[in-house]
Amino acid sequence: MGLFVMIIRKMVQNKWLVSSMFFGILMTVALVGTLPIYSEAILSRMLVKDLQNIQVQNNIYPASHWSTMNFYHETPEKRLEAIKDLDRYMKEEAAPSFGIPVKELVIERRTQFIRLIPENGVEDEKRKDPVTSLRSLSGLEAHIKLTDGRMPSNVPVDGVYEVLMTEAAMNWYQIVLGSVYQLVDEKIQGTVKIKPVGLFTKKQDDDPYFRNTSLSDLTSVFIVNEQLFDNEFLIANKIPVTVSGWFFILDYTKMELRNVDQFLASDQGIKAMISSKKPQFQTELAVPALKTLTAYFDRAKQLNKLMWSLNVPVLIMLGFYMFMVSNLIIDRQKNEIAILRSRGASRLQIMLSFALEGLLLCAIAWAIGPLIGIGLTKMLGASNGFLEFVQRSRMTVRLNGQAYVYGGIAAAISWIMMLVPVILAMRVTIVGHKQQLARVQRTPFWHKIFLDVILLGISIYGLYTIQNRLKVVNKLGLDIEDLQIDNMQFIMPALFVLGSGLFLLRLYPLALKLVYWIGRKWWPPSLYATLIQVGRSNSQYQFLMVFLIMTIAIGVFSAGVARTLNTNTEERIRYGNGADFIAQAQWPNDAPPAERPRGQAAEVSKVDSMTPKVTHYLEPSFEPFQRLAGVEQAAKVFIKNEALFTVGDQSGMATLIGIDTDEFGRAAWFPKQLLDHPFYEYLNLMAQDSRAVLISKTLADQRGIGKGDTIYAGWQNVKPQPFVVYGIIDYFPTFNPNPPLGSVDAANNESKQNAPMLIVGHLSRIQFQLALEPYQVWLKMKPGASTAELFNSIKEENLRLTSIVNTREELAAAKNDPFLMALNGILTLGFIISILISFIGFLLYWILSLKGRTLQNGIMRAVGLSLRQLIGMLALEQLLTSGVAIFIGVMVGNLASRLFVPNLQSAFNPSNMVPPFKVVFEMIDFYRLYSIVGLMLLLGLGILSYMLSRIRVHQALKLGED
Structure with a gap:
């Protein structure tokens, strides 16, 4: 108890240092605890969206089992026992074990197929009577509506079983309600008659209760009341039950x-429960979501790796911070430790006191750190770029055990x-401690072991390895899955930044000596004193300068990474689509039906196939597209x-695009500086002549075509017409000039003869001289225009569309990708934490430094230096330390960005990416970055200046006498 009281008193005496240490531990625990919380939250959100997409695209309710x-050959007793066991298991054990709410458990029973004959009919084995099956579905009444008749009874009526049927079943059997039919089979016990009394359909079209949304599986069956079915067929065994099924509908x-x-x-x-009934019984299972759910474990692993690698720089900084603060605490207590050691205290006793103090701080941080991680996770979910936040639908964030x-x-x-x-401190005696105090200028440990050189060597080797891998990918056209970023691409830049910073700090004392030597005859006293102070106490500034260097450099690198990945993702989608919206209208035509009517002679089909029919189209009105709400420009494309082309004696196949140059130039999206000249200049060149076309460089290279050459273009059943080449372009909206993935032969990788080719001509000439066929309508929206208003306007104009591509929706989906969100969020969060840590470390160091130099500052005031001069000296000292560290950070961060950011193109299949990957830097990112850092320094300098102004000369001198 006495030891605990001593520890508490010691913590109170060093409350600012202890608080700073606790903050570093707390941020470390919170940041690390954020990883599993965020991973679960974002993947859960994406999982629900993926399941929704399965339902929309495949028309299958995914969360079903x-x-x-x-x-077939079991005794009634064995069958009844198995079904009862499984009913009990499904209701009592399986249903609660899924982990999500069970909307409904549908128990389905089926009898074997039996022949159906009219009540007064005569059975004739030679006659092919229709066959049917009786079926029961639990809870059916709540999900259907009667279109005719009534609900059947749950007991036999005059020995007849009343049943329901669908309209398709009524048409299939060609029967009417109220008719009585007899079921005939050798396995039937006694006489079984059924009477359809009602027609039904689904109450809701999208009701997941029905496994088959079209009810086609009920076309040849009759539905019996569940209670009646179990009593008469399952228990009494009047007709053998051949199938029992259990259908879980989950939320x-x-x-x-x-x-x-x-x-x-x-x-x-x-599966295990049903398998336990084997080999007597056959089983079938269908779980639509199983493949998606299984794949999410791999996605979770990949996301965790990415998040860990992104956090490496921040964790390194937090480690430096805690070491620095702990070192400051120990420095203030080294004299006490040395005295205790000299008076007989064992190392274990001293170690135990500090260990208990650290254990107390770490335990409190461990208890509340994951709770702070929840708030950090919400910040991650709102990030849309580096230091950018948007309003998104809230993620379900929960605290988990992994945190x-x-x-x-x-x-x-x-x-x-x-x-x-x-x-390290316990190894020093009281004499050694006094000797160390006298040796202010000593070489830091990391410089002694050449840690800077080691880190630089590792990072440069990693850069070389990654670049070689990218060269192989580009050379062979290999495929890389989207956002499969190598985790080393974030670890290596952090090592490079740290190594470069330490290396420049190794050279910094030499630079200071050079500056001092150059102006030693002219420096004023204040600058002279500052240079002496910084030069002799260089090792004391090392931690602070490393902090600032890493903060600024990682911030610059993070800004470049986030902006580059976000911009390239956006441009890839915009370029691939071409415009904000791409609509395809329905064109009336005289095309024959897809399937030929039955019974048509084979000879006629053969003749028709030899004489292909040209389809004629009627162009719908284009004006309604121009009137749509929010549309700035519409263009026909x-x-x-x-398309087939011929040049001299050469021919081939290419993509033919027809445009109206003015409308297309205003509606299409195309990045700047992608071509040798601005995009619109090529369109203006082409507009001079209706025969003019632009061709891709791949076509020009493969066929040896130049400007002014004539090229004939057409397509199947359309006679080619001459066009004149006016320009050669590398890229054009939607056109990808790269060979298909995996199509480049490794043995002959320089050959790109299979690269796609393009011809761009005037739409009017193509329609007039070739053929009139359906075109797309590209829509460019006004800034801030609503997508909902556009779709409402499409309905009001009664436009009949066969398809529409929404680029905005694809961009939103890309922004919500868990990997991109994690990257943006963690880079932003890491920088904010780094700034906070650096600010606290900055204040902590300078406050302790000022307190340690109180006597020195008091003497300077006493000999005549004014407060303004003292503040000027402090500002100059800040410039020579913090200012230099910021400059080094900017320089190292930019260098790291130039070297390492291009490697991130591996996230986009670099061998097939259009537009080509580019490193993007926006000044707004640097304005945010430097504004935050500048505000931190100004605030710190203001606090320090205030503290300096509070120094009283007589108190400082009295302290010196003491």
Whole structure:
């Protein structure tokens, strides 16, 4: 107890240092705890969206689980026992184990197929009577509506079983309601008659209750009341039951990553339970979401790797911070430690006191750090770029056990780092401590072991390895999945920044000596004193300068990474689509039906196939597109992917695009500086002559075509017409000049004869001289125009569209990609934490430095230096330390960006990316960055100036006498 009281008193005496240390530990635990929280939150959100896409695109309810058991040669007793066991298991064990709410459990029973004859009909085995099956579905009444008749009874009526049927079943069997039919089969016990009394359909079209949305599986069956079915057929066995199924309908909107294991475990449990009934029974299982759920474990691993690699620079900085603060604490207590050691205190006792102090801080940080991680996770979810935030739909953020596991590991490592300076301090005696105080100018440990050279060597080797890998990818046209960023691409820049910073700090004392030597005869006293102070105490500034260098450099690099990836992602989507919206209208035509009517002679088909029919189209009005709400410009764009061309004795296949140059230039999106001349100049060149065309460089290179050559273009069943080449271009909206992925032969990789080719001509000439065929309508929207208003306007104009591409939606989906969101969020969060840590370290160091130099400052005031001169000296000292560190950080950050950011093109399949990958820097990012850092320094200087103004000369001199 006495030791604990001593520790508390010591912490109170050093409250500012201890608070600073606690803040560093807390930020470390919170940052590390954020990783599993964010990973679960974002992947859960994307999982729900992916399941929604499955439902929309495939018209299948994804969060369902269908399992059946088939009975063919079993005894009634064995069958009844198995079905009862499975009913109980599904209701009592399987349903609660999925981890998400079960909307409904549909139990389905089916009898074997039996012949259906009229009540008074005569059975004739030679006659092919229709066959049917009786079926029951639990909870059916709540999901259907009667279109005719009534609901059937749950008991036999005059020995007849009343049934329901669909309208398709009524048409299939050609029967009417109220008719009585007899079921005939050798396995039927007694006489079984059925009477259809009602027609039904779905109450809601999108009801997931029905596995088959079209109800086509109910075309040849009759539905019997569930209770009646179980009593008469399952228990009494009047007709053998051959199938029993269990269909779970789950609420996938409540699905989270934490539930995936439960869902998969429940699926395995159902399989195991049904398998336990084998080999007597046959089974069938269908789980639409199973493939998607299984893949999410791989996505979670990839996301975790990316997040860890992104956090490496911040974790390194936090480690430096904690070591620095711990070192400052120990420096203030070295005299006390040395005295205790000289008076008989053992190393274990001293170590125990510091260990308990660190353990207390780490335990508190571990307890509340993951809670702060929840707030940091929400910040990550709102990021849209480096230091950019937007309003997004809220993610479901939950605290999980992994956050405390990771936080505990971070706290333990922090605790160990706190003890390192203690271990080093205990090796020094009271005499050695006094000797160290006298040796102000000593070489830092990392310079002695050449850590800067080692880090630079590792980072440059990593850069060389990554660049070689990219060269192979580009050379062979290999495929890389989107956003499969190598984690080393973020670790290597951090090592490069740290190594470069330490290397420049190795040279910094030499630069100071050079400046001092150059002006030693002219420097004023204040500058002379400052140069002496900084030059002799260089080792004291090392930690602070490393902080600032890493903060600025990583901030510059982070800004470049975020801006580059976001811009390239956006430009790839915009270029691939061509405009904000691409609509395809329905064109009336005289094309024959896709399927020929039955019974038509084969000879006629053969003749028709030899004489292809040209389809004639009627062009719909274009004016309604120009009147759509929010549309700034509409353009007609005709695209023929398999056009044929001839040049001299050469021929080939290319993509033919027809445009109206003025409208197209105003509607299409095209990046600047992608061509040798501005894009509109090529369109103006082409506009001079209706025969003019632009061709791709791939076409010009492969066929040896130059400007002024004549090229004939057409397509199947259309006679080619002459065009004149006016220009050769590398890129054009939607056109990808790169060979298809994987198409470049490794043995002959220089050959690109399979690269796509392009011809761009006037739409009017193509329609007049070639053929009139459907074109696309490209729409450019006004700034701030609403997508909802556009779609409402399309309905009002009664435009019949066969397809529409929404570039805005694709851009939003890309921004919401978990990997891109993680990258933007963590880069922003890491920089903000770095700024906070640097600011606290900055203030902490300078406050302690001023307190340690109180006597010196008091003497300077006493000998005649004014407060303004003292503040000027402080500002100059800041310039020579913090200012130099910021300059080095900017220089190193820009160099790291130039070297390492181009490697991020591996995220976009560099061998097939259009537009080509480019490194992007925006001044707005640097304005934000430098504004925050400048504000930090000005605020710190203001606080220090205020503290300096509070120094009283008589108090300082009295302190010196003491």
